[in-house]
Amino acid sequence: NAGVTQTPKFRVLKTGQSMTLLCAQDMNHEYMYWYRQDPGMGLRLIHYSVGEGTTAKGEVPDGYNVSRLKKQNFLLGLESAAPSQTSVYFCAITRLAGTDTQYFGPGTRLTVL
C-alpha cells in the first residue's frame, strides 16, 4: 500500500452521527485523495489535496469535509452521517519522481444505519 494507512478499518454509525477518517502516509507525498467505492460505480473522488494546508473538491464532495493540517495526514469528516454515505472509502497518494502513479490505502468500510 505504498506506506498509506487508514483508520479505522470498519465503522458503523447511526444517521446524524459524526466521524473522522484518517489517512496517514510516511513518504512525504504532496498529493493525497479521498475516494468512495460503491457497487457498479467504480471509485469517485470526494476531495483531494495538492499539499499541506490545501484542499479541493472532487466529483462528489457534498456531505464531507477534509483537512490537511500536516503533510502526512489527510482527514475526511462526516458532520452528519446519512445512509447514502454507506460505502468503502479509500485514501490514495500520487507518487511522483518519474512514476506518476496513484497508490491506495486498504480502505475503510462505513455503514450508516
Next chain:
Amino acid sequence: AQSVAQPEDQVNVAEGNPLTVKCTYSVSGNPYLFWYVQYPNRGLQFLLKYITGDNLVKGSYGFEAEFNKSQTSFHLKKPSALVSDSALYFCAVRDEEDSSYKLIFGSGTRLLVRP
C-alpha cells in the same frame, strides 16, 4: 470532461485461455491511462500504465495493455488466464495537463476465471 467506460460488468474465461478486459476513454488532452486490480476486501493494486511511447504496455502478473489512440481504447490482456486472476479490474485516466494528478475511474469489470 474526462470519462472512462468499461462496457462489461463481468468477463468469464476458462483457465489457460486468453483474456481481454475492455476500456475506452475520453479526455480533452493527451491521456495517461492506468489499470488497477482489486481482490476481495482489499485496496486497489496498480497493474500497469501508459504515458507515452510503445502502445503495448507490460505490467505485473503477466498482464499487458494496448493503447489505441484512434479508437480511444486501452484494453487489458493476458495470454493465459489463471484462476487467481479472478478479481475486480478498474481502468482509469487522467489528462496530461491536469496538475492535480486526479484519476477518473471506470465502473469496474469483474473477471471470473473458471478452472
